[in-house]
Each structure stands twice: as C-alpha cells, then as structure tokens.
Amino acid sequence: MTLKSFVQVQPDSHFPIQNLPYGVFRPESGSTARPGVAIGDYVLDLSEIARDGLFDGPALKGSDCFLQPNLNKFLAMGRPAWKEARATLQKLLAATEPTLRDNATLRQKALVPMEKVEMLLPAVIGDYTDFFASMHHAKNCGLIFRGPQNPINPNWFHLPIAYHGRASSIVISGTDIIRPRGQGHPTANSGPYFGPSLKLDFELEMAAIVGPGNELGRPVDVNEAADHIFGLVLMNDWSARDIQAWEYVPLGPFLGKSFGTTISPWIVTLDALEQFACDAAKQDPAPLPYLTEKISKNYDISLEVEIKPAGHEASCVVTRSNFKHLYWTVTQQLAHHTISGCNLRPGDLLGTGTISGPEPDSYGCLLELTWNGQKPLTLNGTARKFLEDGDEVIFTGFCKVTHYNMFS
Numbered sequence: 541m542t543l544k545s546f547v548q549v550q551p552d553s554h555f556p557i558q559n560l561p562y563g564v565f566r567p568e569s570g571s572t573a574r575p576g577v578a579i580g581d582y583v584l585d586l587s588e589i590a591r592d593g594l595f596d597g598p599a600l601k602g603s604d605c606f607l608q609p610n611l612n613k614f615l616a617m618g619r620p621a622w623k624e625a626r627a628t629l630q631k632l633l634a635a636t637e638p639t640l641r642d643n644a645t646l647r648q649k650a651l652v653p654m655e656k657v658e659m660l661l662p663a664v665i666g667d668y669t670d671f672f673a674s675m676h677h678a679k680n681c682g683l684i685f686r687g688p689q690n691p692i693n694p695n696w697f698h699l700p701i702a703y704h705g706r707a708s709s710i711v712i713s714g715t716d717i718i719r720p721r722g723q724g725h726p727t728a729n730s731g732p733y734f735g736p737s738l739k740l741d742f743e744l745e746m747a748a749i750v751g752p753g754n755e756l757g758r759p760v761d762v763n764e765a766a767d768h769i770f771g772l773v774l775m776n777d778w779s780a781r782d783i784q785a786w787e788y789v790p791l792g793p794f795l796g797k798s799f800g801t802t803i804s805p806w807i808v809t810l811d812a813l814e815q816f817a818c819d820a821a822k823q824d825p826a827p828l829p830y831l832t833e834k835i836s837k838n839y840d841i842s843l844e845v846e847i848k849p850a851g852h853e854a855s856c857v858v859t860r861s862n863f864k865h866l867y868w869t870v871t872q873q874l875a876h877h878t879i880s881g882c883n884l885r886p887g888d889l890l891g892t893g894t895i896s897g898p899e900p901d902s903y904g905c906l907l908e909l910t911w912n913g914q915k916p917l918t919l920n921g922t923a924r925k926f927l928e929d930g931d932e933v934i935f936t937g938f939c940k941v942t943h944y945n946m947f948s
C-alpha cells in the first residue's frame with residue numbers, strides 16, 4: 541500500500557511523505573534558525589519534534605542535532621542516523637499514526653505553513669568544488685571555447701575534472717545576484733574589455749551535500765562513497781562567460797564564477813532518491829580501479845529551467861534535462877576528490893557540473909542554448925543571448941513514479 545500522510549498533500553506536490561527533504565528555516569523573521577523537513581505545504585519543525593522526545597531511536601535519542609541552526613551535526617552522524625530519522629518522521633507523519641495527528645498543541649507548534657517561513661542555507665559550507673561531469677556540456681564548451689579539434693580533452697574520459705569553487709558566495713534560492721564586473725575576452729584587435737559582464741549565464745547543476753568527512757590522507761573507497769553523501773540540492777553556478785573565457789587559461793575558472801552560486805533550500809536525501817535510481821552511463825575507456833564501482837548508478841531526476849524576462853509576468857521553459865545524463869557519478873566524484881588524501885568535511889558541497897543532455901533543447905546553460913550568443917532564444921517575444929538585469933531564473937527538479945505495483 542502507498543504510504544500516506546495525515547497532512548494534506550496535493551497530488552502534484554513535490555513534497556509527499558516519500559520525499560521529506562531537509563532544510564533550515566525561521567518560522568518568522570527574527571526567530572532562531574532550525575532544521576525542518578518539507579511535507580505538502582508545511583515545514584515540520586524538527587527542533588519541536590526533538591524537544592518532545594519523539595526521536596527515540598538509538599542514534600538520535602537525546603541528541604541535540606536538531607537544536608542547531610544548521611544541519612552539520614546531523615550530517616556528520618551518517619547514514620544510520622539519517623535512516624533512523626527518516627523512519628521516525630515517516631511514522632510520525634503517517635495517516636494511521638495518532639502521536640502528532642491527534643496532538644493539536646504539538647501540531648500547532650511543529651507544522652508551520654511553508655508560505656510563512658524564511659528558508660536559509662541548510663548547512664555551513666566549508667568548501668565547494670564544482671565538477672564537469674556531463675559529456676555533452678564538455679563537448680559543447682570545447683567546441684565553443686577551443687574549436688572543433690578534440691573538443692573534449694583526453695583526460696576528461698579518465699577522471700572527473702573539477703575546479704575549487706568559492707564557498708563564501710553560495711546563497712539560497714531567491715537571493716539577488718549582482719552582475720559582476722571584470723575583464724572580458726578581447727574582441728578582434730582590441731585589448732580586454734573591462735566593465736559589467738556582457739555574457740551573464742546560468743548553469744543547471746545539482747550538488748551533493750557531504751555527510752561524514754574523511755581524515756586527511758585517508759581516501760574514501762568509491763564503493764563506500766554513498767555513505768558520505770547525505771543528499772542533493774539544485775545548484776545554479778552563475779557564470780560570466782566573457783570573464784571566464786579570458787581568465788581560465790591555464791588555471792581554470794576564477795572570478796567568472798565566484799560572484800554567486802545559488803542552491804535550493806531543500807536537500808533531497810539519497811534515501812528518498814533510491815527508488816529513482818537507474819543505471820549509470822557506460823564508461824569507455826573503463827575507469828581505473830579506484831574509480832570502478834561495483835554498482836554504478838545515476839538517478840532519474842527531471843530538470844527544467846525557466847526564465848522570467850525582466851518586466852514580464854510569465855516565465856518560459858528554456859531547457860529540459862535529466863540528472864541521468866551525467867557521465868561521472870557523484871560517488872566517483874567524491875572518491876576522486878579524496879584520492880590524493882584531500883579531506884572532505886560535513887556540509888561540503890560538490891557540484892556535478894552543468895547537466896546538459898544530448899539534444900539542443902536539453903542543454904544546461906545559455907552558452908550552449910544560444911551557441912555563445914549566435915542563436916538568440918525568443919522568450920515571450922523577447923530575444924535573449926545571455927541574461928539581462930531583472931531576469932529571473934527558475935530551476936525545477938522532480939522525480940516521477942511511472943508505475944505502481946498493482947499488488948502493493
């Protein structure tokens with residue numbers, strides 16, 4: 541039988557009882573930040589549930605992990621605690637369970653209408669790394685930035701390439717991004733351009749939130765890497781293409797990507813995503829043993845980007861992609877990150893890289909969608925090569941149950 545909650549959840553809601561993503565919120569402005577999970581149009585306040593002693597399993601009983609203003613302590617506790625919390629919350633929110641359903645005082649305190657809350661960054665993010673794991677994106681960027689000779693560097697097929705991003709400028713969805721100023725790529729015989737970026741772009745990504753870290757000098761085995769990943773967020777790696785194209789040789793992206801990176805407020809756990817797992821892409825050449833997974837999986841997560849042009853009421857879908865298009869899995873990314881001995885810490889953020897699919901209408905950024913401005917998009921009758929001031933960029937990710945077992 542399908543698990544149902546006593547909390548009313550609309551059929552098209554992203555937050556049924558099977559999901560229960562984690563975030564950090566203030567119930568009203570000025571109140572303290574605390575962890576919560578999304579259920580229908582409500583946020584369940586985990587500090588209230590903890591204060592009432594309802595986390596009563598061996599890992600969480602008496603723990604103050606939900607009395608913190610961020611999720612780092614809970615992230616550090618690892619999968620046994622995450623599984624226990626999920627089981628406790630699914631039981632507590634179930635239609636058949638009276639504990640919270642029939643306790644009006646606790647319900648009043650613990651279930652906060654989502655429209656009233658202020659969402660905050662879910663974790664203190666010490667370090668942020670951005671990978672480059674979609675072959676379609678790598679190929680298209682290569683064609684645009686480097687030309688048709690070998691658009692994908694040979695190393696790309698042997699290791700998940702990444703650069704170290706800037707953690708200080710990671711912001712929560714809804715935060716305004718200020719157009720960066722900097723040096724842009726020279727055109728024709730001129731010197732470099734200086735001024736506000738003329739090629740401001742989004743990048744459709746997701747990112748892994750690291751749970752337990754690893755000690756310096758002790759790499760994580762690729763087959764255990766999933767135990768170090770709590771879940772996934774949506775991520776927009778805002779990019780200034782003119783700054784990037786000029787500065788990135790030979791050390792990689794710097795100021796063209798450091799002026800803002802947006803993440804979604806909700807972390808969808810790997811446990812919730814498990815039922816949407818699918819086979820990962822076939823890798824040819826076979827990766828080295830330290831990157832070879834016994835079970836190599838991706839997740840079937842539909843992704844969409846809409847742009848609401850400045851001054852317009854309606855938004856337009858500009859791309860539809862899917863997480864499963866990634867060539868390198870998030871577990872390979874994490875294992876590769878630590879193979880040198882580099883230590884990860886709870887709350888670290890590992891961006892997947894832009895998730896472009898094979899078709900032109902599944903490309904994950906305007907650089908590809910407009911082919912560096914050569915083929916503008918038309919949005920509600922307005923042309924766009926890159927983003928303009930006041931444009932709003934909306935990312936959506938969702939998983940669909942495509943069939944039910946008739947006997948369940």
Ligand SMILES: O=C(O)/C=C/C(=O)CC(=O)CC(=O)O
Nearest residue numbers: 671672673681682743893894
């Ligand atoms: O091919 C390049 O020169 C760079 C491409 C990127 O935009 C790098 C990046 O942020 C990685 C990604 O999002 O896939």
Ligand SMILES: [Ca+2]
Nearest residue numbers: 743777893894
């Ligand atoms: Ca990126």
Ligand SMILES: [Mg+2]
Nearest residue numbers: 777778797801
């Ligand atoms: Mg960025």
